Amino acid sequence: MNDKIVIGKTGKQLLKQMDTTEVPKDGVAIWQLGQESLVVKKQGKLIYFDPYLSASPSRSFEPPIKPEEIYNADYVVITHHHSDHLDPFTLKDLSIHSPQALFVCPAPHVQLMLDAGIGEERIIAAKAGVSCELTQGISFTPVACKHxxxxxxxxxxxxxxxxxxNLDGLIFYHAGDALADQELEDALKPHHIELACMPINGHDWRRLRKQIYGNMTFREAADMAAEIGAEMVIPMHYDMFKGNTENPAYFVDYLGRYYPSMKFKVLVPGERFLYLTEREQ
Structure with a gap:
């Protein structure tokens, strides 16, 4: 494994940075942990998305933090049941060391969460189109997608x-694993998304026959971000496994050619990004 890929903070330093980062009312802080694993901070709350932090020889780099180090999760959001998104080993240790955390997952996967050792009282079963308020100023709406x-x-x-x-008025979208289609665009447009995190590793028959399910290409991710009116886009799902990666420079080049006014940020594992809205709140 190549741990030199991780150039941001790691371990206790990374967790301390999450704890001490002050987020302005008109902003949000984001940390990238690899693949589609992100941490978002708003109103002092830390939301972990798809934390995949298990040690594995198939990884391209070591996890920036270990599951048993995570004491500060307030919410953990799971997009689907594939093991690089719903990782039972990460979830088990995280749930023990962050006993305050609540876990959001698609309704069909509640049993998988229970099998990972998450107490039923800590699980929120998410259903497409059904909004849920986690705490005052932080709510979410699940959107169905095609993998x-x-x-x-x-x-x-x-x-x-x-x-x-909806993070106190700032609209943030984590796509999970998704292909671009009209149904997804139609579901997203009414939300007026400002900051969109999109997969870019693509799809093809070679990977599909190996049961590696596809996502948007870098072109489709950029096109979708533009179609839904996002102010900024962050690419995901391009860096973890050999044979299922993408060069984010292609994504940046495509944006520059076709959407030169679209803001973007390419994050490395362990890096913090502070985004300040330019929309009126």
Missing amino acids: EKYITDADGNHFFLGYVF
């Missing part, structure tokens, strides 16, 4: 979700 195809359980609940968060 090769839309999948629902017997009750019609979607397996794959993205999440639109």
Whole structure:
């Protein structure tokens, strides 16, 4: 593994930075942990998205933090059941060391969370289109997405979700794993998303026959961000596994050619990014 890829903070220093970072009322702080693992801070609350922090020889770099080091999670948001998003080993240790944390997951995956050792009273079952307030000023609306195809359980609940968060007026979108299509665009547009985090690793038949399910290409991610009116876009899901990566420079080049006014940020694992809104609150 190449731990030189991680050039941001790691371990206790990274966690201390999360604790001590002061976020202005008109902003949000974001830390990238690799793949689609992000930490978002708002109103003093830390929200972990898809924390995949298990040690594995298939990783391209060491996790910036270890699951057993995480004591500061207030909320943990899971987009779907694949192991690089719903990682039972990470979730088990994180739940023990962050006993205050609540866990959001798609309704069909509640049993997987229980199997990972999460108490039922700590789990929020997310359903597409059904909004939920976590605390005053922080709420979310799940959005169904297609990870090769839309999948629902017997009750019609979607397996794959993205999440639109209202962070005290700042609208933040974590796409999870998703392909671009008209249904997704139509679901996202009414939310007036300002900051969008999108997968860019793409999809093709070679990976699909190995059961590696696809995502937006870098072109599709940029096009979708533009279509939904996002002010800024952050690419995700391009850095973790050999054979399922993408060069984010292609994404940046495409934005420069076709959407030169679109703001973007490419983050490295362990890096902090402070975003300040330019919209009137």
